[in-house]
Amino acid sequence: MAETDETRDDEETTDVAVQDGPAAEDGEDQPLDLKVDIEKPSACERHVSVTVSRADIDRYLDDAYSTLMPTAAVPGFRAGRAPRKLVEQRFKSEVVDQVKGSLLMDSLTQISEEGSFAAISEPDLNLDAVELPEDGPLTFEFDIEVRPDFDMPKWKGLKIKRPKHDFTDEDIDKNLQQMLARYGQLAPHDGAADDGDYITANITSKADGKVVAEDEELVLRLRDTLSFSDAKLEGFAKLMKGAKAGDKKSTKVTVGAGAANEELRGKDVEVEFEVLEVKKLKLPELTEDFLQELGRFESEEALRDAVKQNLERQLEYAQQQKARGQITELLTESANWELPPGLLKRQSARELERAIMELRRSGFSESEIRARENSLRQNSAESTATALKEHFILERIAEEESIDVEDGDFEKEIFLMSMQSGESPRRVRAQLEKRGLMDVLRNQIVERKVMEAVQAEAKFTDEPYEPTKDDTEAVPLAIAGGGGDIPEAVEKAEEEAKADADQ
CATH class of the missing domain: 3.30.70.1050 (Trigger factor ribosome-binding domain)
Known part of the structure; x- marks a missing residue:
């Protein structure tokens, strides 16, 4: 009215x-x-x-x-x-x-x-x-x-490669160590930092001698790559190896094309690390009390079974992403229509949220999610354009095949995300509703169903699966400045880093 x-x-x-x-x-x-x-x-x-x-x-x-x-x-x-x-x-x-x-x-x-x-x-x-x-x-x-008009590509009978892997005890051991690291205690170390050690450091970045970004007392693990929200520093562990409290290490880093600070995109900035403290990680012992605290596991074998299930979920994610990438490439190869810059800019944040939700339901740790999140930010324009074109095509398939969300779909997705975060399903749902992300979750569910329909009609060829190497440390800092960080992501990342440091 x-x-x-x-x-x-x-x-x-x-x-x-x-x-x-x-x-x-x-x-x-x-x-x-x-x-x-x-x-x-x-x-x-x-x-x-x-x-x-x-x-x-x-x-x-x-x-x-x-x-x-x-x-x-x-x-x-x-x-x-x-x-x-x-x-x-x-x-x-x-x-x-x-x-x-x-x-x-x-x-x-x-x-x-x-x-x-x-x-x-x-x-x-x-x-x-x-x-x-x-x-x-x-x-x-x-x-x-508007949604673009286009001729629908042929989506039945696509030829797709699919990664396959049978997880061994060695795979489980490695992943178990990574999981236990989240519950380990950081103990001060008087000596020099080595691969895998942690440092507490102040970070300052400068362009033409002027400070453009800085942060204090960040806890960083020495890994091959340090991922900022707008750039990557390769060789981070090599740079910091041997550093002691009081040392300063500097290097140049190239700002990514999707940085919030447009003036510095593609340019080099000087990044300085001031080491405040070096720490060693002590993993917890698998005592009966710790197993109960970790997830009410009755034995170490039960824990290992849970780790294997998580690895299989991640393999399923890898299979879906591999198939999705091939499907997207095949379906969008003729989608040469331009997308409005305003639409891309607005959609980039929602595409990032969608990707993060997908990672959470697949059982990845928060540190792994942050690393992938930073990578997505650095390639946001290109990845958002591809994702939008893919979305329009999948949406058409969903309409033609009458694919939609069914009762229980939301509950299943929210339950899987709650398992990863350790929060109750009710709290996860409340957070999604508060941030207006239920429609993003709906699109994610529909698109996954469409992908399953496409794959059901596809012809698969198996190939060896190479698990993602856990060699990236991520920080919620834009070294070019410009306010490119999402406040909620920064706050959550800082809380997790502080919790890791206090354990």
């Missing part, structure tokens, strides 16, 4: 109510006589010019005044007894504004229902610039982002 305005005269108040649209004689809403011209600046953009006939304007105005007459209060007349012309004069401004709003709303609704395009954003329409004319038709225009 249209909004209601109030007009006050002395102590009398009259509600001016305008219906959504005048009804035809048979009780159904009468469609508007619209002239709609659509221009296509790009595959995903439409510029729409709309003309509403004078007959429709007069019809809406007549209906609005007819609705108002029984309750209209005009000085000198009892409510509902004033002549029509006086009512029209007194309430013209309010009625015209409301009729304009109703005409615009009904026009947009009718255009949408007629299916001239599938909108993926709200219309960019300046309501204040639209005026209801005294004579002649009403005209207005707006820009809107």
Whole structure:
């Protein structure tokens, strides 16, 4: 329904109510006589010019005044007894504004229902610039982002390579050590840092001698790669090996193309590490009490079984990602339509959230997720464009195959994410709802189902699986500055780093 305005005269108040649209004689809403011209600046953009006939304007105005007459209060007349012309004069401004709003709303609704395009954003329409004319038709225009029109690629019978692996005791031992590291205790070490050790350090980055970013007392593990949110430092462990408390180490790092600070994209900045402390990690013993605390495991063998199941979930993720990458490449090879920069910018954050949720349901640790998150940030523009094109294609397949979310799908996804985070499913759901990510989760579920449908029709060739090496340390710091960090991600990462340091 249209909004209601109030007009006050002395102590009398009259509600001016305008219906959504005048009804035809048979009780159904009468469609508007619209002239709609659509221009296509790009595959995903439409510029729409709309003309509403004078007959429709007069019809809406007549209906609005007819609705108002029984309750209209005009000085000198009892409510509902004033002549029509006086009512029209007194309430013209309010009625015209409301009729304009109703005409615009009904026009947009009718255009949408007629299916001239599938909108993926709200219309960019300046309501204040639209005026209801005294004579002649009403005209207005707006820009809107839409799902592109394209010829559907053939998706049945694709040839796909699939990684396969049978996990050995050695695989389980290695992953168990990585998991126990999260529960280990960091003990101060007077000597030099070695591979796998931890350091507490202040980080400062400079461009042309000017400080552009800095952070204090970050706890970092010496690994081959140090991943910032906007760059990667290869050879980090080699750089810091042998460092002691009080030492300073410097190197140059190239800022990534997706950095928030556009001026420094592709340029080198100097990064200095001031070592405050060196620490050794002491892993916990697998005592009966610790096994219970870890997950109510009855024995070390039960723990190892859980580790193997987690590895198998990660293998499943690798299989899905491998297949998805090949499917995306095959399906989007002819999708050469351009995407609006504004759409890419808005969608990049949601694509990042989707990727993180997928990693959480697949059992990756927070440190592994942060490393992959930073990598996604550094290639956000390219990865978002690919993901959007893939989404449009998968969405079409979902519509054609009647694939949608079913009862229990959300609960299953949320349960898997809660297992990774250690939080209750109720709390995980509350966080998703608070951040407005339930629609992202829905898209993720639908897209996965579509991928399963595509794979069910595909022809697979098995290949050896190479587990991802855990050789990247990630920090939520943009070395080029520019405020590129998501506050929630930074806060959570800092809390986890502090918790690791306190254990």
